[in-house]
Amino acid sequence: MSSIIAHKHAHFFHSADQEASSAKLGIWLFLVTEVLLFSGLFVGYTVIKTLHPEMWKVASAQLDWVLGSVNTIVLISSSWTVALAVRAAQTNVKGENNAKIGVLLIITILCALGFLGIKYMEYSHKIHDGLLWGTKYFNHPDAIAALKAGVKSTFGLEVTALSDASFLETLKAHAAAGTEQAQHLIHHYASTVTYKDTLMTVEQGHLFFGIYFLLTGLHGIHVVIGMSLLIWIYVGSVKGRYYRDYYTPVEVGGLYWHLVDLIWIYLFPLLYLV
Amino acid sequence: MSDTQAPGYHVPEQEETNYLHAQPGLMSWLMSIDHKRIGVMYLIAVFLTFALGGFLALAVRLELIAPGETIMTAETYNRVFTLHGLVMVFLFIIPGIPAALGNFVLPLMLGAKDVAFPRLNRASFHIYVVGTIMALWTTLEGGVDTGWTFYTPYSSTTSTPVVMMTMSAFVLGFSSIFTGLNFIVTTHKMRAPGLTWDRLPLFVWAIYATSIIQVMATPVLGITLLLLAMERIMGIGIFDPALGGDPVLFQHFFWFYSHPAVYIMILPGMGVMSELVTTFSRKRIFGYRAIALSSIAIAVISFLVWGHHMFVSGQSAYAGMVFSFLTFFVAIPSAIKIINWSTTLYKGSISFDAPMLWALSFLILFTIGGLTGLPLGTIGTDIHLHDTYFVVAHFHYVMMGGTVMALFGGIHYWWPKMFGRMYSETPARVAAVLVFIGFNVTFFPQFIMGSQGMPRRYYDYTADSGYEPYHVASTVGSWILLLGMLIMGLNLLSSLKKGAKASANPWGARSLEWVTQSPPIEHNFHEIPTVTQDPYEFPLEGSQKKASEGMDVTA
Structure with missing residues (x-):
């Protein structure tokens, strides 16, 4: 028109x-x-950046600048x-x-x-x-406790050391059934291991x-x-x-x-x- | 009462249908976009919230009349004084003069048919009602016990319904912003021909300055309260030292709004003052430009003084010094106004009509309130007086002794214009005098006990502390206040039925709202008046010059 x-x-x-x-x-x-x-x-x-400059540097590096630029x-x-x-x-x-x-x-x-x-x-x-x-942050004690509880109830495994990369292989083997919850837990565990050296500290x-x-x-x-x-x-x-x-x-x-x-x-x- | 309606003035002989009767029915009011109706609805609303906040204050005073538990437990007491503060600040005093009187008067003063955005104006009122319901809803959930300041970390950990209350204040903020935004645009764009900036009534200048603060400060309160809510809902930790945040940051945020906000509360009162002082001394205002610009100066400087609430919070000594200096600095524009009003009275032909009695109360009480602010702005003395009844007394002398007196004066002044009826003069004067006496009996003892160390917000004091006589006096004073308010309220209400018909300009005032009939027609003016002089061209003593002379009406 x-x-x-x-x-x-x-x-x-x-x-x-x-x-x-x-x-x-x-x-x-x-x-x-x-x-x-x-x-x-x-x-x-x-204020937060000034109070915690080191944390800021490491944490902000986790953002995807390519997606941000797009x-x-x-x-x-x-x-x-x-x-x-x-x-x-x-x-x-x-x-x-x-x-x-x-x-x-x-x-x-x-x-x-x-x-x-x-x-x-x-x-x-x-x-x-x-x-x-x-408290939802992955290295917060509450979040880690939730992760451990989730691994235990889903796979029946005790998590002892979070940093144990071989434990991830064990989890994957157990997750052959491949339920969504199991996949999610594995993903979460994997990122916890990945970020151990950077964000965990x-x-x-x-x-x-x-x-x-x-x-x-x-x-x-x-x-x-x-x-x-x-x-x-x-x-x-x-x-x-x-x-x-x-x-x-x-x-x-x-x-x-x-x-x-x-x-x-x-x-x-x-x-x-x- | 002098009737100065002049011949040849375009107020129709035969009264026409006014805005009160333009459309019938409750819905026509609730959905009205007429600024006058919205103003009246706001007026009713702030009367109700003032009554609620007032009864809470009476309960607080009654509890404190004697040591130990008198009428309520300590937990209830915390909730009662918190609600008193929140109701009085967010529901009563902030919308009080701007949204009730301002809505009614400002477009009339500008010679406009309405505000620039009438639907936004209506939205502002509807949002105000929603926010009020949310605020009162919290009492059903047991009430909030943080004090009106919501300081963290207590507010982020208490089990009382803080989120609902902060969201209520967040919502009310929109109402405030919409009103302010509307008035700024209206003042810029809707002035009648010839109404230049230096011919604006000083009430308009004051509301304009207030609106600037409303628009600039309220969003910061919004984000502060949102952050507090997120702190409680999500646990983001920005104010929580255990999670790496900073609790004092909340205080900075809060006072960045709430200090300018006290000027949102007082500036409109100052605007009313300028109108009353000049009309009832029948003398041109002294220092028009100084009063007008000091309103703008207050609006600007008010943003720079928030740190004086935090002298004992651990902010740096250097910051404390700067804030202390700026606090003295912001006192200057207020002093300029007081001096100009006093000079206006000097050799004026003063009539002690009820609005003038309220105005004189303001002049005395606000001066006391202002001067007692100086020891609080001085770092050394503030450390002694901080969080004592001295602060409570100072605040009430400024807010109640200032704004509330001006509000009541303004209501009496514009009552004939709003409702077309005159109230009875004698009870109105009795009420004003009673409130003045009751106010001083209530709050003056608080200066004394505060300076002796009685802390604010405390539920109890010991019998041997020596505070009891002051508390007794203060509580008795609150009853005198109640009596005065009741007389005033009943007098105003009964005037709606029994009052004598008001003429278009019962006070012989000169601004444009008195050019149209009382109550005004729905669209305010038949023809937009052309202004050729300033609004305070009062006759010299003995002159018979009438209010309307020198004002042309063009078709």
């Missing part, structure tokens, strides 16, 4: 310009609150496509750009989904390896992963919110709601999406590279 639905500004504004500039100031202020929300976590990051590229591309969508809306006179706005928004939404997919891969890997927060590695999951989790929630907004805007764009004289939702949604991108641009080096 290449026509437009003319926008009528709300009665309490005296002009469409006043309405649009109010919306713009409003979203900028809201973005300020978002930055300040994350700022608390960045301060927590700085995600950075994905998000930056999506910021570009959403900016093009805003431009297309600004130059839309009679609805000739409706389809273009829609396609650009769809690409942006697909990028968001791709980002979340890659994040899911990273998260599952960390969960498998027990690289988690607090670093106390409080869980603090890094606590902050990692909080920062990326909160960011992930923002990706989901941003994506939902973009879907809503996409629906409007198909109907031809956005054109030269009224593109506020596209612009506001785009600004929000840029913020989601911007926060990741800080998260990526701080968590993966520093």
Whole structure:
């Protein structure tokens, strides 16, 4: 459909310009609150990193910087496509750009989904390896006790020394049945052995992963919110709601999406590279 | 009461349907996006939460009237004072003036038909209701016993429902942010023609400064409370020394919000003060620009003083010195306001109507509250006074002696505009005087026993400690306060039915909310007024110049 639905500004504004500039100031202020929300976590990051610099070095090396880089590229591309969508809306006179706005928004939404997919891969890997927060961290006494109890109840074996690599072979032999729980235990045991020389010696590695999951989790929630907004805007764009004289939702949604991108641009080096 | 409605002024002769009756039914109120209705709903809500917090305070005072167990156990006492603090801070005083009076008055003062984002405004109220229900829900789970400050590690280990309470405050934060954001945008974008920044009423300046703090500080509280909840749910250990975290980090986070937050509480009260002092002394405000800019100065400096809550927490002595200096620094803008208000009164034609009595109470009590803040900002004396009743007294002199007096003054001042009725003057004055007396009887003894060492939040004291007479006086004072509040509340409520009809401008005030009828029509103004002078062009003594003169109305 290449026509437009003319926008009528709300009665309490005296002009469409006043309405649009109010919306713009409003979203900028809201973005300020978002930055300040994350700022608390960045301060927590700085404090913990300063208190435990050695732990930080070892623990942060466990993140996959390749996946992190791919995600950075994905998000930056999506910021570009959403900016093009805003431009297309600004130059839309009679609805000739409706389809273009829609396609650009769809690409942006697909990028968001791709980002979340890659994040899911990273998260599952960390969960498998027990690289988690607090008492769930693989070398926490609680977690080790749980591992030993699991090995005992599943395979009937006593774990004596965690570092015994040959014990892993024994486990694998016992796990011929290959139940999911057994596979999971073996995986967990294997990572415990693997990380013995590095992470096992670093106390409080869980603090890094606590902050990692909080920062990326909160960011992930923002990706989901941003994506939902973009879907809503996409629906409007198909109907031809956005054109030269009224593109506020596209612009506001785009600004929000840029913020989601911007926060990741800080998260990526701080968590993966520093 | 002087009626200064002038001829030729565009207040219709025949009263038109006002916002109170624009649509019928409860749902039309609950789902309303009219800033006036939202303001009134907030007003009802903060009255209720104030009553709840007040009764909790009365219970605390009654328990402390004598050594030993009086009416409740120590465990109950901890929950009661915690809930008192949380209700008064998050449910009453933060939304108090901005969301109730501000919502009603600010768009009118700007000559606007509504706030910039009316639906966001409604969302703010709905979120406030949800947050309130969450907060009160915790009492069904036994109540929280951490104090309103939620200090770790106690808050991360106590078995009381801390997560629900922190999530309630988190939710209420959104309500606060939405209100603040709305007011900033409204002030920037919705001003009537001719209403330049140096013609804005000082109430608008104060609400604007408050909104800046709401928008900038509240997200930090949000993440702090989220971290505390995650500490309890996930055990992330960021505040837990056993897991390698830092419990003092929580205090830094908490006060980074909560110190600016006390300015969220007091700045709107200062805004009301500027309106009352000038209207009821019939004199142009002294030092308009100084008062306006000092609000902004407070908003900025308030972000830099949080460490003065932590002089005994083990922060570095150097940081302590800097925070102490900045604390003195933030006192200056408040002092500028006090001096300007006093100078406005000087040789003014002062009338002691009820709003003015509240304003004069503010002037006296806030000055005491402000000056007693200085020994708390001085590191040496703070180490002696820290966590004593001296702090409790200081805080209440500022918050209750300041903000609550201004809130009540403001309610009386704008009551005719809100509901179109005048309250009875005599009981209103009696109530104001009783509250002033009751307040001092309640809180002044706390300065004395605090300086003698009575710790805050303690459930008990020994009979030979010498604190008992002060506690008795303080508790008796709380009953006088109750009496004063009851008279005020009943007087206001009965005015809704029996009060004389209010004219458009019963006080002879000059800002734009008095240009429209009382109560206003649904869209505030038939024609947006054009402003040609500042809002405090009061006549010189003896002059017959009327309030509305010098203000054009253009079609």
